[in-house]
Amino acid sequence: MFQYEPFRDSTEHLNDGETLRTRLGEDGYLFLRGLLPRDAILNVRARLLDKAMEGGWLAPDSPVAAGIANAAAACKDPEPDYMSVFRHLWSDEALHRLRIDPRVLALFDRIFGERALAHPMFVQRNIFPQSDVFDFTTGIHQDRVHIGGATSYAMWMPLGDCPREMGTLAVAAGSHTTGILPTRVGSGAGGMDIAVPIPGTWVTGDFEAGDALIFQDVTVHKALPNRTRSIRMSFDARFQKLSEKMADTNLVPYSGCGTWEEVYAGWSRPEGQYYWKDLPIATMPLDRSYYEQRDAMAFEMAEAGDRSARDAILRIVQRDPLPEKRERAEKLLVRLDAG
Numbered sequence: 001m002f003q004y005e006p007f008r009d010s011t012e013h014l015n016d017g018e019t020l021r022t023r024l025g026e027d028g029y030l031f032l033r034g035l036l037p038r039d040a041i042l043n044v045r046a047r048l049l050d051k052a053m054e055g056g057w058l059a060p061d062s063p064v065a066a067g068i069a070n071a072a073a074a075c076k077d078p079e080p081d082y083m084s085v086f087r088h089l090w091s092d093e094a095l096h097r098l099r100i101d102p103r104v105l106a107l108f109d110r111i112f113g114e115r116a117l118a119h120p121m122f123v124q125r126n127i128f129p130q131s132d133v134f135d136f137t138t139g140i141h142q143d144r145v146h147i148g149g150a151t152s153y154a155m156w157m158p159l160g161d162c163p164r165e166m167g168t169l170a171v172a173a174g175s176h177t178t179g180i181l182p183t184r185v186g187s188g189a190g191g192m193d194i195a196v197p198i199p200g201t202w203v204t205g206d207f208e209a210g211d212a213l214i215f216q217d218v219t220v221h222k223a224l225p226n227r228t229r230s231i232r233m234s235f236d237a238r239f240q241k242l243s244e245k246m247a248d249t250n251l252v253p254y255s256g257c258g259t260w261e262e263v264y265a266g267w268s269r270p271e272g273q274y275y276w277k278d279l280p281i282a283t284m285p286l287d288r289s290y291y292e293q294r295d296a297m298a299f300e301m302a303e304a305g306d307r308s309a310r311d312a313i314l315r316i317v318q319r320d321p322l323p324e325k326r327e328r329a330e331k332l333l334v335r336l337d338a339g
């Protein structure tokens with residue numbers, strides 16, 4: 001059983017870059033209350049809930065604002081049913097502006113002691129309630145294998161109030177000092193879970209709209225299961241020093257959401273579009289060796305009929321750049337689904 005300690009709250013040090021850096025160095029994370037105004041978050045929440053309602057994700061007989069899930073529509077990234085609704089949520093202009101809010105950028109400038117870069121790519125998550133037949137709880141992992149480049153930091157924010165039982169994030173405080181840990185095929189987001197005992201102390205807490213959790217790319221973390229009836233909505237964006245290299249995969253929109261032109265097509269005003277175009281960004285290729293290792297394991301498991309590899313196989317079908325690999329994965333998916 002996991003035991004959770006409460007987050008160490010760093011809100012009172014919000015304007016003190018040196019203390020924030022020290023705490024990040026000690027714990028691998030920062031928990032900050034009210035980084036963004038509650039109203040700004042609730043506005044984005046309302047916009048996304050309208051799109052979720054249109055897409056059939058919400059219970060038709062309850063108020064949209066409650067965000068109660070339509071259990072029959074439960075789906076997950078990157079299933080086609082999920083993506084067809086999600087791409088409208090991800091493209092939301094008010095959502096995109098949150099990660100480049102001046103309060104957020106100034107915070108990372110202070111933490112780094114130099115100019116921060118917000119990665120153009122970011123994630124928005126919609127986690128349907130856990131049930132006997134559905135579970136998409138994010139497993140224990142590190143972000144570095146997915147994000148690549150120089151050291152980066154995630155900012156995770158729920159889009160609304162998020163008590164623990166709705167599936168908040170938990171981090172293993174102090175786990176950022178042991179480098180990249182061995183992985184195995186996982187079933188939650190990213191599909192790559194840590195395969196060894198976790199160093200550090202698990203911490204978590206209840207979030208209110210506007211609270212932020214910041215953590216390093218090697219800090220081990222996971223989500224708690226969503227045991228409510230509502231969809232847990234959140235977003236996570238990544239930040240690094242502008243002077244350091246960013247993996248080129250962070251320059252494109254979220255996979256399955258089209259081109260930047262398509263993302264921006266429905267916006268009412270251009271503010272926040274292409275904000276990185278005039279910045280002196282140096283890029284490098286993503287080190288794909290971790291994905292290659294995961295995929296080799298997933299192929300082996302799927303070939304042996306192990307359905308726990310299904311999410312990883314689906315990811316290859318939807319997202320792998322190599323056509324022959326996608327084709328192999330497609331055949332295996334059909335076989336797995338035929339039982």
Ligand SMILES: O=C(O)CCC(=O)C(=O)O
Nearest residue numbers: 125138143154156223236
């Ligand atoms: O929101 C989640 O379930 C996972 C978030 C996460 O793993 C991250 O922000 O790196």
